[in-house]
Amino acid sequence: MRLINRRAGPVSRVALAALPFVLVGLAYASASAARLAENPQDRVLPSPATLLDTAVRLMTDEDRRSGEILFWGDTLSSLTLLFSGVGIAAVIGLCVGLAIGLVPLVRTSLQGFVAVLSMIPPLALLPILFISLGVGDAAKVALIAIGITPFLIRDLAARTMELPQEQLVKAQTLGASTLSIALSVALPQIMPRLLSALRLSLGPAWLFLIAAEAVASDSGLGYRIFLVRRFLAMDVILTYVAWITFLAFAIDWLLAQASRRLYPWAEVRA
Amino acid sequence: MSFVTVENLFQSYGRRPILERVNLTAEEGEFVSIVGASGCGKSTFLRLLLDQERPTRGEITVDGQPLRGEPDRSRGIVFQRYSVFPHLTVRDNIVAAEGLSRPLGRLFGTVKRAARARAEAALERIGLAHVADQYPAALSGGMQQRLAIAQALAAKPRILLLDEPFGALDPGTREQMHAFLQDLRAETRMTVFMVTHDLPEAFKLGDRVIVFDKTRWDPHDPAAYGATITYDFDARNGGFPYQLQEDQDDLERDEDHPVASPGRPADA
Structure with a gap:
């Protein structure tokens, strides 16, 4: 039987899906064991048991100075910044993208401008943001928003322009104004596109967040990673990285579920 | 004064002429079928009637008023596809x-409830009440087109434009849709323009069948000239053109002496 026609059965499906995770885990465990056998004080590849201990300690132990659990404080701080930045970007991206996609005059005026804007490397703007907005939260939210807004605008404008011309003409023959076409024909149809565009832009959003936190901050997941780097605390770094990965994955999954739940009609076509 | 008047209409895209010198008058309540080869400007003509695009020259008036430059509620449209909104039930x-x-x-509040009740009644009439809560993608092609026609009619347009509405349907469904359309038309007596590729359909449904074709033809440059209305058949009386009635009688007489019988090459 040809390879392209072979499918996994129910059991082998689970096994195949788990295989890469298991392999990476094994590779790590053996490398760690090898290093620790050579030097029990080695800090570069802590053993899985140490990692687990560290994770439990991070999630439960209070900080001696502030009395708070830093891990959860960092998580709250980072997620607040991330959601603020992504939220602002989503609103701007939706409004401007819809306007560019639907209104030829706006398209003529803004399409080239947005294309140029989207070529500016956002991280190069970070110093400007720190200088103009200070080193507080505003600059970090701004970096995330600036980083992903051009992509959202361009993607949503393209999706809006993909709406069949027939639908827009049909709406006009039913007496719809530009505003009611935007609100009742175009907007509901690009909402699922917004959710999938947001899923794609979450990766960059985390990148900008951690970069900004690494440069100047006093809390946050990225801040903590770059802080403990000085003490070579690989166990803390790895725990934080795993936690960030889990958060990103969970948000992505929630967005996918939301899209399926809220826009069932979009599934049929896709 | 005719209801729809098309006067000396020209349309070209860039330097490519599509329509030339098109003149047409139609009475209120008339069903005009539009046929012609592919690329002869039938759909362009329909878009001009819809006011989706402006003619290069000439004018279309409806009830004495010139068109205003964009589609509106007075003219409904059903396309071959994409006519209904996929995100609405x-x-x-x-x-x-x-x-x-x-x-x-x-709509909001009581107005919305009243509109939903009217929609329910409309769906009952066109036999789609049992799928009222489903999305169009779950419907068959025939049901989608029935919905598209009902939707266009719910806005109570004075003119209904159909752009190959049944082109994507299988023959059985198409027959049903013809009956459906004829019933609706008997009820509303509205003016209809229908573009179709299907000649029997054009004669079956239409009161008139107009043919678009090129009157001038340059074999070295087929796109050099535009098309115009070359025939305007009276399609009442069961779809037999009045002009051909005598030929029809002749044909029936000739059947006693078949020209070619099956199983024998025609040129033998």
């Missing part, structure tokens, strides 16, 4: 015919 697609003309594009 079947019922809400009908409600949208009333809601979209509001400032925010939707």
Whole structure:
């Protein structure tokens, strides 16, 4: 039987899906064991048991100075910044993208401008943001928003322009104004596109967040990673990285579920 | 004064002429079928009637008024595809015919409930009540087109434009749709323009069948000239053109002496 026609059965499906995770885990465990056998004080590849201990300690132990659990404080701080930045970007991206996609005059005026804007490397703007907005939260939210807004605008404008011309003409023959076409024909149809565009832009959003936190901050997941780097605390770094990965994955999954739940009609076509 | 008047209409895209010197008058309540080869400007003509694009020259008037430059509620349209809104349920697609003309594009409160009740009645009449809560993608092609026609009619247009509405349907469904359309038309007596590729369909449904074709033809440059209306058949009396009635009688007489019988090459 040809390879392209072979499918996994129910059991082998689970096994195949788990295989890469298991392999990476094994590779790590053996490398760690090898290093620790050579030097029990080695800090570069802590053993899985140490990692687990560290994770439990991070999630439960209070900080001696502030009395708070830093891990959860960092998580709250980072997620607040991330959601603020992504939220602002989503609103701007939706409004401007819809306007560019639907209104030829706006398209003529803004399409080239947005294309140029989207070529500016956002991280190069970070110093400007720190200088103009200070080193507080505003600059970090701004970096995330600036980083992903051009992509959202361009993607949503393209999706809006993909709406069949027939639908827009049909709406006009039913007496719809530009505003009611935007609100009742175009907007509901690009909402699922917004959710999938947001899923794609979450990766960059985390990148900008951690970069900004690494440069100047006093809390946050990225801040903590770059802080403990000085003490070579690989166990803390790895725990934080795993936690960030889990958060990103969970948000992505929630967005996918939301899209399926809220826009069932979009599934049929896709 | 005719209801729809097309006077000396020209349309070209860039330097490519599509339509030349098109003149047409139609009475209120008439069903005009439009046929012609592919690329002869039938759909362009329909778009001009819809006011989706402006003619290069000439004018179209409806009830004495020139068209205003964009589609509006006086002329409904059904396309071959994409005519219904995929994000609305079947019922809400009908409600949208009333809601979209509001400032925010939707209805609220008691007005909305009344519109939903009317939509329910409309769906009952066209036999789609059992799928009222489903999305159009779950419907068959014939049901989608029935919904599209009902949606267009819910806005109570004075003219209904059909752009190959049944082109994507299988023959059985097409027959049903013909009956459906004929019933609706008997009820509303509205003016209809229908573009079709199917000649029997054009003669079956239409009161008139107009043919678009090129009157001038340059074999070295087929796109050099545009098309115009070359024939205007009277399609009443069961679809037999009045002009051909005598030929028809002749044909029936000739059947006693078949020209070629099956199983024998025609040129033998």
